[in-house]
Amino acid sequence: MKKPNFIIIYADDLGFGDLGCYGASGIPTPNLDKMAQEGQRFNNAYATAATCTPSRYSLLTGCYPWRNPRAKILQGDAPMIIGKDERTLPGTLKEAGYRSAVIGKWHIGLGDGKINWNGEIHPTPLDVGFDESYIMAATNDRVPCVYVDGRTVENLDPSDPLEVYYGGENPFPEVPTGKDNPELLRMSHSDAQHYDTIVNGVGRIGFCRGGKAAEWDDETMTDIFLERSKDFITRNRDNPFFLYYALHQPHVPRIPSPRFAGSTEKGPRGDVIAELDWCVGEVLAHLKAEGIDEDTIVVFSSDNGPVIDDGYLDQAGELCGDHKPAGPLRGGKYSLFDGGTRVPMILRAPGRVAPGENSALISHADFLASFATMAGVTIPRSETADSLDMSAQLQGLEPVGRDNLVTEGFGTKTVVRQGNWVYIPPHEGPPMMESKGIETGNLMSPQLYDLGTDIGQRANVAEKHPDIVAALDALLEEIHGETIPDGHRNA
Incomplete structure (x- = not known):
């Protein structure tokens, strides 16, 4: 069997309960529901962080974000946080002859200091393993609101410097x-x-x-990223490729294209999720049209949990109704609770992976080691960071996943899960992020939850199980104390 192509479609702020295949009924997601019917639908997949920059850093490096002090929500002009010698997912696949592209949201930094937006930018994704890069510099709610094509700002007028x-x-x-x-x-x-x-x-x-000619149009952003992605697929259909298609939906500001404006009863947030679903359908249809449907492993997931009000008044809260973006989970984006990091994840690979429901414990950090195995690349264990080879689990061939994983809420406040136990150590800070209406999970006493009987993390049983609290606290300390893996020291 030939080497598979890999596509990761990464949503932005999409919750565990936002898709029909995960129990939602308020927002139509027919393409993702069909993808779940045809592939593996994961119930225990985790982003590494409850915020975007840290989780995206881990996705590409396999390294827990709290190991890198710069892996936090970045400003729009922040320097690159991936080290120049750090092993990355695209760089690893390049060893097996893959071409790779990142298209969409980046938000892992650009340049190595003050960025010259009017000249060539170094470093960019092209310096951390990608062959092609067409990105927004940071997020759609931060300036500069321009596309960076390779190393330069697209359509920039030299007479109007940015x-x-x-x-x-x-x-x-x-x-x-x-x-x-x-x-x-x-x-x-x-x-x-x-x-x-x-x-x-x-x-x-x-x-x-300045830079007015280079400013993006929010309403056409979806089509621009999608067509770029299709073009990359077409040009590389005869060779193995990796596409990191990083969607901007449903991150704020939620501005759907005219075709989706008003398409749901949930306001702009619902509209952009419907638009996101359409994008997935377009990619899957394009793979089939190009005759490489059965040669391509497509993973869909989200960088962190959901948030309703994240800075703009768009009626997301008023129109949410009975829809629960985090589903049965507690918390959301920014939270230490599972709603912050436990996310929907679907893997589709017709002819390679049988459909089914998948309960293996998986971290997004595992894509590095897992895709390497599937591509035939051998990585020294000293360079895989926190990434574990979950290739069999991702393909539904092995039901038992990780023994444990670590996630973080807002900042570097960490949580450990082992089996069905989740331990949140004492963390300072307010219990609520009032401006977002989200529980942070902060508490100055230990928290222990049994997800086997309490998926909503309502019953703190720490006092009933001091032995488990002690064991998980020791495990978390042990993981924190591990030597930073080779290749990640300069991050």
């Missing part, structure tokens, strides 16, 4: 902001972050000036 600023008062008083010019907004902000420079009628985080 300047970006974070870290203080607005240095460009002539440029309208959401704070000072609310009358120019098409979408109001709900916090004191999302009211800086206005782009396309939306206040963003950070300040920028």
